[in-house]
Amino acid sequence: MDIGIYDEIRKYDNFDFDGFFDSVTDEQIESILLKDRISREDFLALLSPTAEKYLEPMARKAKEITLRNFGKSIVLYTPMYIANYCTNGCIYCGYNVKNKIARKKMSYEEIEKEAQSIAKTGLKHVILLTGESKLYCPMEYLKGAIKILKKYFDSVCLEIYPLDEEEYRELVEVGADSLTVYQETYNEEVYKTVHLSGKKRDYRYRLEAIDRGCRAGIHSVGMSALLGLYKWRNEAFLTGVHADYISKTYPSVEISMSVPRIRPHAGTPIKIYDVTDKNFVQVAVAYKLFLQRAGFNVTTRENAKMRNNLIPLGVTKMSAGVTTEVGGHSLSDENKGEGQFEIADPRSVDEIKDAIEKLGYNPVFKDWQFC
Numbered sequence: 606m607d608i609g610i611y612d613e614i615r616k617y618d619n620f621d622f623d624g625f626f627d628s629v630t631d632e633q634i635e636s637i638l639l640k641d642r643i644s645r646e647d648f649l650a651l652l653s654p655t656a657e658k659y660l661e662p663m664a665r666k667a668k669e670i671t672l673r674n675f676g677k678s679i680v681l682y683t684p685m686y687i688a689n690y691c692t693n694g695c696i697y698c699g700y701n702v703k704n705k706i707a708r709k710k711m712s713y714e715e716i717e718k719e720a721q722s723i724a725k726t727g728l729k730h731v732i733l734l735t736g737e738s739k740l741y742c743p744m745e746y747l748k749g750a751i752k753i754l755k756k757y758f759d760s761v762c763l764e765i766y767p768l769d770e771e772e773y774r775e776l777v778e779v780g781a782d783s784l785t786v787y788q789e790t791y792n793e794e795v796y797k798t799v800h801l802s803g804k805k806r807d808y809r810y811r812l813e814a815i816d817r818g819c820r821a822g823i824h825s826v827g828m829s830a831l832l833g834l835y836k837w838r839n840e841a842f843l844t845g846v847h848a849d850y851i852s853k854t855y856p857s858v859e860i861s862m863s864v865p866r867i868r869p870h871a872g873t874p875i876k877i878y879d880v881t882d883k884n885f886v887q888v889a890v891a892y893k894l895f896l897q898r899a900g901f902n903v904t905t906r907e908n909a910k911m912r913n914n915l916i917p918l919g920v921t922k923m924s925a926g927v928t929t930e931v932g933g934h935s936l937s938d939e940n941k942g943e944g945q946f947e948i949a950d951p952r953s954v955d956e957i958k959d960a961i962e963k964l965g966y967n968p969v970f971k972d973w974q975f976c
């Protein structure tokens with residue numbers, strides 16, 4: 606019998622990750638690098654400390670795989686925050702219900718103005734973001750917002766609170782085509798310690814959200830852990846397991862991986878497991894070698910230099926002209942809502958486009974359109 610993602614992840618509850626990483630040899634990594642396709646165990650080995658000295662050949666292979674599957678195209682998009690009300694207590698996030706920040710929910714008129722302002726930059730892909738509050742952002746509000754965005758953009762991705770399958774279907778019917786749900790951490794115990802209150806405490810409901818979206822007709826999904834909440838090697842592996850499961854269960858759905866690291870935010874300081882730039886690159890190229898047809902999205906959590914350096918390693922999507930403030934593209938300062946986190950790359954759409962072209966890649970504004 607097929608097992609679902611929850612049981613798939615639970616299989617690794619008692620797995621000795623540290624023991625496995627200690628056992629990985631140079632010969633093992635060298636033989637993995639000769640393979641065309643790698644197994645889950647190979648992927649885990651590529652996340653080991655032993656593999657760190659093989660980053661260059663791993664990066665070369667990641668580049669070849671990307672060129673074969675995606676050419677030199679990089680799709681540009683921007684996030685659009687329409688509300689920052691949230692009922693959850695995620696201790697690593699500025700929108701945490703306990704944080705005293707300027708809360709805002711945009712009216713439809715404001716959403717239209719914001720959409721017009723983004724559309725002027727030429728972008729055709731947007732991500733619609735809200736905090737997680739069904740009370741402030743009920744389904745009818747989301748549907749209205751998507752209908753407005755569809756007048757200006759070819760693709761609308763959802764990065765909102767997880768929904769039931771039928772609710773995702775309703776949003777697909779009005780034009781949403783993509784879905785991003787970060788699991789934050791795949792470790793269920795750690796998950797409970799960083800999500801103190803609200804619906805998001807339900808680990809399993811969140812973990813199964815991408816399945817529900819795929820069954821509802823979503824065409825493209827983005828997934829990740831938020832690196833820094835727990836040991837990054839374990840988290841990257843379980844994110845890869847999740848993506849592998851989605852690609853096998855829903856073969857027509859496009860998958861996009863990212864490697865978000867915790868950024869400074871309003872509110873509680875927390876213990877962060879360090880993820881260096883070198884660690885970041887190791888995760889990114891290991892994903893490429895394991896999930897060859899998955900895209901790779903690099904956000905403005907990373908600075909301009911890091912993002913530029915990542916382009917040849919397999920980036921297929923980049924955000925541009927980013928603000929995490931509600932109404933950040935069009936509203937006056939006194940009318941905006943506070944941002945979710947500080948961005949590290951404030952470049953405009955034109956600046957990002959130029960940077961991509963200078964490196965010999967093609968910035969793509971319109972990737973595809975589902976009818």
Ligand code: SF4
Binds near residue numbers: 692698699700701
């Ligand atoms: S991470 Fe999401 S759910 Fe958690 S507090 Fe921030 S906006 Fe709310």
